[in-house]
Amino acid sequence: MAELRLNHVYKMYENTAKKKRKAASLKQGNYAVKDLSLVIPDGEFIGILGPSGCGKSTTLRMIAGLEEITKGEIQIGDQDISRLHPKDRGIGLAFEDYALYPPLSVYDNIAFCLKAHKLPKEEVRKRVLEIAGIMKVETLLEEKVSALSGGQKQRVNIARALVRNPDILLLDEPLSHLDGKMRQILRGEIKRLHKMIGCTTILVTHDQMEAMSLADRIAIMKLGVLQQYGTPEEIYNDPVNLFVADFIGEPPMNLLTVRVGRKGETPVFVLKNQETIKVPRKFYPVIKDGEEYIIGIRPTNIEIVNGETYDALLEVDVFENLGEEKIISIRIEDTFLTIVAEDTEVLEKGDKIRIKMKEDRFYLFDKTTGMRIREPERR
């Protein structure tokens, strides 16, 4: 199979269009998906990630052919598949709610579409056993679906999607029904599965950890618009805007509104509570005195230091010892600046600490547009 391409795909649901037409917002566009272009290389595992209502499931359904596209095209290699019938697209689908046939056994559920295609019995048996082995449900084949646990049902569900040897496997929140432990186990299995059979897989999820752990590449969407498309490392370490920076990471990135001021000659970021943080040299060319920005730094990229070189001197509000991690929170008006440290002494409310930011993980964002302001390339 060749790569899957979405070219400027739009989707507008008819009824929303009608309802909103009077509001004259058509021009602005109430698209469920808006101008989405993605190139999905053969054999890769792609995560489409975003909060509810971001258009991720709609995108998946358009790829599957369950939803017509309003504008644009979907290609596999050079072939436009936008108008193809779902069954001719070579796609396997597994949804969050398993949609298995309750009166049938596990075997018959997995075999269903092969039988519908009138494959010879021997062949069906061989394929079902093979897939059941991969998905570790071979001991359950004679069970009725209703007797299975959630995790087992989802395995059967994925097995059924795989048995047709699809070119593309689509997974829509396959784990969100399951409890924490089961989710983790199946997450590991899905990853191994993809490694084993290597078919292009697209996973829709709202859970950033799921996307980060499974996907080779993540597309983050918000309100129908693609925000960033990149590897988990790119998304984590090089977010293009505030939305991505805030959405990825747990505990989340510290994002603080600051104004650029001066302390003597040195430029500083003045926080809302008038405390200051030294501006890293790399930002000198892009900041203006008196302007407001949003700075971003992850809790693990701040270090508590001892010596004379530090970026800020701040007062601890909350110190939490969570065993392997210590969390230090500094109150900045109605929010916190959070530091996660593995090894630090016990601190108390009111203690002053010196902190140093990891410079190459210190981000700057435009306050109005939320876009990342990049420092000039170093020569």
Place this chain on the structure above:
Amino acid sequence: MAGIRLKEITKTYGSVKALDQISLDIKNNEFFVIFGPAGAGKTSILNVIAGITDPDEGDVYFDEKNMNYVEPKDRDVAMVFENYALYPHKTVYENIASSMRTKMHRQPQEIIDQKVKEVAELLNITELLERQPAQASNGQRQRIALGRALVRNPNVFLMDEPLAHLDAKLRNFMRKELKSIQERLHSTTVYVTHDYTEAMSLGDRIAVVNEGKIVQTGTAGEVYEFPGTEFVAKLFGDCEINLIPGQVVQEQGKLYLKLPWENHRCLLPEDVARVLREKEVTTVDLGARSAAIEYFRTPEEGCIQGQIYTNEPLGNKVELVVKAEQAMIRFTVKVDEKFQIDEKIYLRFDMEKCLFFHSDTKEFLTRHQRQTVRGGRGNGRA
């Protein structure tokens, strides 16, 4: 304000023993956490304190006063639940004031006004007072519910998973908010949760509950560093503790731990060896958390060899599961450490950081005690 004492409380529902001889001594003004898995009996304990549930046996005391036959309304406890139970048609102000307008706790208007504003300030919801709850966010609603309980100055505060409803981000934030106002609450608080981070962060002390029994009571440091049983050890930490069967063997006067890998044995620290000798233990379960596991990409002295089975990002770190012969070992590494599935990795257990449990009773035996004074001051401080 009162201390709470529970004495041998037992409660059965049909054939199920929900609470089995629960005894607790909660000090005045203590923030006490009841922690355990679902169905452990946490909420039942809370209900017994509140008087909503009558125990079959046992006594409830507030300070020295026996409360067994005191009606819930006369116990002067304030409860905060997971779902906030706010009045949707009343303003935030009126919601908070409502607990001071009941027959039992009626207050004059000036006092109400003063208290509402005080509490709103404390909880950072002053600007919401004139709004309706529907116009507040989830986190704000929880704060309003908290405020309503706070203004009454109750004897006892009971909180039943107040943060469980919120999404991860907000939960973290609210946990810190709660911790930050904790010392200003000035009241005895009993807090039920199944989230170990909440338990460790908020609790002056934690009671770990399982199947209607108290398994261990102690400070966060105690239950984490010295868990009474393997069960308790497993409950604390993002990444479950590894429990590996080991044999204690003596060679040339020194005690070693033989682990289930070929020719793999580790020298036990002297204080650990002494305890194991005294107790005449020959088999133990070694408890190894992430901090006790060192890893290398190339073979090193005293390591076992394994392969990456899965690698799972957990936000700011990555959990690795390593398959080493028949055993699966899980631990966390920094998020920028990249490992591929099936990649070779070499692990070493740091005996000075491991816990030792009895292999039959699963009870805690010993661990190496650091020489340094815990909580020592001096570095990192301006």
